[in-house]
Each structure stands twice: as C-alpha cells, then as structure tokens.
Amino acid sequence: MKYIHEITESFRIATEAVKANKVRGMLTALGIIIGIVAVVTTMTAANGLGNRFKESISVIGTDVLYVSRTPWVFSGNFFQFRNREELTLKDSEKLEIQLKSAKVVNPTTSTNQNIKYRSKVLESVSIIGTTEKQVQASAGAPEYGRFLIANDVQYKKNVCVIGSEIKDHLFKDVDAVNKKIKIGRYHFLVVGVMEKQGSAGFFGGPNFDRRIFIPISSLMKNYGGRNRHFDIVVKSPSPEELENFEYAVIGEMRKIRKLAPTEIDDFSINKMETLMAAYNNVMGVVVLIGLIITSISLFVGGIGVMNIMFVSVTERTREIGIRKAIGAKKRTILIQFLLESSSICILGGITGLLLAFGVTEIINAFLLPASISLPIAMAALVISFLVGIFSGVIPAYRASKLNPIEALRYE
Amino acid sequence: MAFEIIDVKKVYQMGSQEVAALQGVSLAVDSNEYMAVMGPSGSGKSTLMNIIGCLDTPSSGAYLLESQDVSKMNDDQLAEIRNHKIGFVFQTFNLIPRADVFHNVELPMVYSGMSSSGRRKIAEEAIERVGLIDRMKHKPSELSGGQRQRVAIARALVNNPSIILADEPTGNLDTTIGEEIMTIFDDLHRTGNTIILVTHENDIAMHANRIIKLKDGLLESDILNNKHYAA
DSSP states (O other), rough: OHHHHHHHHHHHHHHHHHHHHHHHHHHHHHHHHHHHHHHHHHHHHHHHHHHHHHHHHHHGOTTTEEEESSSSSSSSOOOHTSSSSOOHHHHHHHHHHHHOOOOOEEEEEEEEEEEEEEEEEEEEEEEEOTTTTHHSSSSSSEEEEEEHHHHHHHTTTTTTEHHHHHHHHHTSOOOTTEEEEETEEEEEEEEEEOOOOHHHHHOOOBBTTTTEEEEHHHHHHHHHHTTTOEEEEEEEEGGGGHHHHHHHHHEEEHHTTOOOOOOOOOHHHHHHHHHHHHHHHHHHHHHHHHHHHHHHHHHHHHHHHHHHHHHHHTTTHHHHHHHTTTTOOOOHHHHHHHHHHHHHHHEEEEEEEHHHHHHHHHHHHTTTOOOOOOOHHHHHHHHHHHHHHHHHHHHHHHHTTOHHHHHOOHH | OEEEEEEEEEEEETTTEEEEEEEEEEEETTTHHHHHHHHEETTTHHHHHHHHTSSSSSSSEEETTTTTEEETTOOHHHHHHHHHHHEEEEETTTOOTTTTOOOHHHHHHHTTOHHHHHHHHHHHHHHHTTGGHHHHHGGGGGGGHHHHHHHHHHHHHHHOOSSEEEESTTTOOHHHHHHHHHHHHHHHTTTTTOEEEEEEEEHHHHTEEEEEEEETTTTEEEEEEETTSOO
16 A cells, blocks of 8 residues: 555656656657657568468468479478479379378469460460369369369360459450460460459469469370479368378378388478468568667667656756655655656657557558557557666666765755 | 764765764753754754754764664665654755645655545645645745745644754744744644754744754753743
8 A cells, every 4th residue: 555655656756747848758758659660560561461471372271282292492402302203193193092081182283384365465374284173172263254174174175264363464354254365375265264362472472363274184285294293282171180181191192102111201292381481480580680670769769768867867856855855765766767767658659659550551551451469559568668667777776876965955 | 752862973984084073972852852953064063963864874873763773774764764753844945846835745644655635634734734725736936935944844744753853944034034934843842842953043043942052073062941932
C-alpha cells in the first residue's frame, strides 16, 4: 500500500514535469517516434513480404510432395546431384501401384516454348505436361472451359489449358476457349483458362499464371520423350499425415530405384515447406539487418532522452534536496525520474505506433499485404518503455545519490 | 527528553586539510523546549543544525533522537527519521515551485505512505492553522514571502514531528512579517511542540526560553531566558 502512494505520487510528478516542458518533451520524444516508426515499419514490411510469399506458393499445396531428381533449394555442391538418374514415367507408374496411401500420384514434365496467337508472341513459356489428375493434386481450377481429361492424355490430343496471364496477353478480353494457339511448332486447341493463382515471380520463383498445361503424352510426342526428366506429384491423405507419408514415399522410391540400404537417396522430395524454410532463412537475415539499422535510430533517440534527463535533474537539484529533506528516499527519487523518462518514451512510442499504422496502410495499398499485428504493437510499446528506462537510469541514479545538504544549497 | 547530543565532533575534509566544524558539543533538549541557537558564521551553527536535522551524521559522538541512536544510520534510514521526526522550516522557504499549497503541505505524508483521504484531512487542518485555507490552490510564486513561510510551517507540522527545526525562518522577511511568523512558532510551542530556532538576531532569539551560543565549534554559553515570547 505504502509503495502505491509513492508510485502514484512519482507518476503525478513525472507527468507534470513533462507537461511543464511541452516543447522540450515533444522534441525529445521525436527521436523515439522516428525510431519506433522505423522499427515497426520494418517488422510489418517483413511480415507483408512473408504473407505475400506464402500466398504465392500456396498453390503448391501443403499436403503435396514433389519427387524430383534434384531439390528445389540446395546449398553446397551441385555435382552431388548431377549424376543422379532421371526419374522416368515408369517410376511414376510403379509408385502409383505401390503407394496405396497416396490420394494422387501424377507425373509431370515440362519444356519451354515460344507461343503465338495471330500476331502476338510470348517467348519462353513454361509448358507443363501433366494428366487430368493435376487438378486433384494442387490448388487451382479452370475459370473458363475445362481442365484436361483422361481422354486427352490417352489419345495424345493437342489441347491446352492456359494460365490467366497468358490469356490476358494473347486474348485480352476475347474468349480464349476453342481458339487455336501455336506452341513451338505445333497447334493446340485452348480448352480452358486457369483462374488467377498468384505469382512468386516477385522473389524469382515460378510464376504460376504464366504456364500452359498440355497432356503429358502429347508433350512427349511433340517435343521429344527421350532423356526427359519427370517430377512425380504425390498427394498425402491429409496435411497432418504429411510427415509419415513422406517416409512412405521415400521407402517406395528406394525400392523402385533399387537402392541398397547403404546407398543414399538418388532423388529428392520437395514440398512447400522447403520453399518456406528457404525463404525464412534468407528473409531472417535481411530482417535482422533491417532491425539492427532501424534500432540505431531508436538508440539515438534514447540518447536524446538521456541528455534531457540530465538537464532535468540538474534543473531540479534544489527540488530534489527539498524532497530528500522532508523524507524522500533514494528509491523514491529514482522512480520519479525513471517514470519521467519512460513516460516521454511511451508517449513517443504511442505516437510512433499511430504513425506506423498510417505508413502500413500506405504500404498495404501500394506494395504488400502488410499489417501491424498485436504482438508487434505490444513489442513497440515494451521497447519504448525499455528505452525510457535505459535512458533514464543513469540520470535518475545520479539524482537519487545527491547529498540533500548540497542540493538544498544549489542555486 | 526530545534529543541528546553527546560529545559530537564533525570534521570535513577540505582538499588536504581537515576542518573541524564541531569540536565536541554535548547538549540535552527536553520535550517542549523552545531553544534558540546563535553564533557567528563559521561557528558550527549550520553543521549542528544539519546533524540535529538528520541531514548529516557526526564524525564521532552520539546523537540520540527520542532515545534512538541515529548517528550511524544510512541515507535511507535517515530519510525515514527526517520524515517522521523532523519538521524543517528554512530561510529560503524551499517549497516545490510547480506544486500548489495543498500539495506542498501533503508531501511529507506522501513519503510516509498515508492514503490520500488521510492526507487531505491533516493537510487542510495544518493549512487552516497557518491561516491560508483560501490559498490552497495557489502556487508558491503567487504568494508573498510571509505566506510562503506559513506554507513551509504547515508542511513541517503534518507528520507530527518530535522537533521543529527552523533555520533563520525570518531571515528573508521584513520585521513585521517576521514577528507574525514568530507568533506562530510561539503558538506551536504553547501547544506542546519542541522548537529549535537558528538565528543571529537577538530579537528573534528572545522568543525562546533557552538560548545557546556556539563559537569555533564549541558551546560558548547555554542560558535560560525567562522573558520569552518577548514580543
């Protein structure tokens, strides 16, 4: 109870001291405001980038594994993967038979071709050879027309389903379905247009809207089937079972590839998580550097507060003497000045946070899906409080140690 | 017995030189005494004041305040003693400039941890006693010197101290106002308070019933004054 009176009194004195020097307080808080805006904006921008990335790779699907010859992301020696044998269509067929738990097993292969419709040309478009099972394996469905059907694959038909960006490029507002486009040297009939799926192109990743799906059989017929490398897309029964499912896939693949127990895998399992982890690795470092740089401005703001606190202590030396003479303890004086510096900093923190909300709205409108989360807002306030304590502690300690006799004599 | 000082010495280190401000002073003061301390500057008057007021501790000797030895206490313990047992009135008033009359007066009770309702009642009584109840919301800068000193006296009273220590309380006031302030001290003495008055003016000292004189850090004289409340 005793301490509560002391602290409420200290708080009252502290806020009065801030109010008594409004302009000085505002200028001092400005350093903190700028620091908090910088730190919060960095954090929200990083969050926004993360959201954008997650959004753009969500089309891969959280419950899907891609069995490939090489990993999507790797560090170190590429040559360890170079001598691996290609995955074949046979491998995929065997896997489908042996892997009973899989919901879908779908082989795919790809090639890059120029495409043409009338006078419009798009260069180096990713052509994916796949089967009708593609739509079950990953997110994304046709917006107009239909997807490939078993019949297309079986009879090696020259039909295609185009991505939304390709549709926009070649056809603008015209209906694309039932038009013929040229893929490389061959004519294909457009049977469907995929809905917009978003792009990881921003990060140098694949652009899912700039793809064309054709039957895997007609891809091999038209663009060659030898030495072609295949990926096998396998869908787990559920996202929760993905981990166990991955072991099952690895086990079956090793049998198919006839690997002895001592041999290491000569294929790679890729999944969304792999990309996410790679992204987090890179962004983690970038964000850390950003935070360090922005923290410097907060630190400088803190130094400004410290400076003003020294002035405040000197100005009020006599007052400190009076308070001590009538019974204020060291602790009481210490708390009074700590509260003064932390209220300046918290006021700066709140103002900075409000400004950061504004900046985030601007980022949100023009750049990225960014938002200030509750933890970030809380962290900003806690940080500004800590800066207040940090910058107040030395001046406050000095004030608390003043000798009352000398302080009373101070003019 | 309000307090007792036994062979107190105080030595200051001034550079390489040691200066003895008090060279062995012994003094016993009863409750409800009204004692004036006189002496020229450099006599050790201020040092004695600081020790009695628990702002400083003696280099040697003992200081028993209400039978409690305070000569070896640390800063925070001394702060608590000052808060509970000493009421200060200074020559320069020493009010907190930003706080109003009421808040200046309630401050010692804030530091002793009293609830705000309890503080209000006692502070208002004390302000009433010095005749400033209509000035409660005024800042010190809006008051005259005499009024400021009254506020300081009210502040000295609120924690019901064992000693009221007044250091040249009329030094910054003209004679008429000074006499008004002295009648307040006389009144406090009549109602049972122990008052120590530091002054170099004979007229003021004559209000006390005991007058001690210091010279060169030693007690020069210690006389009773039967004609106190002279004015």
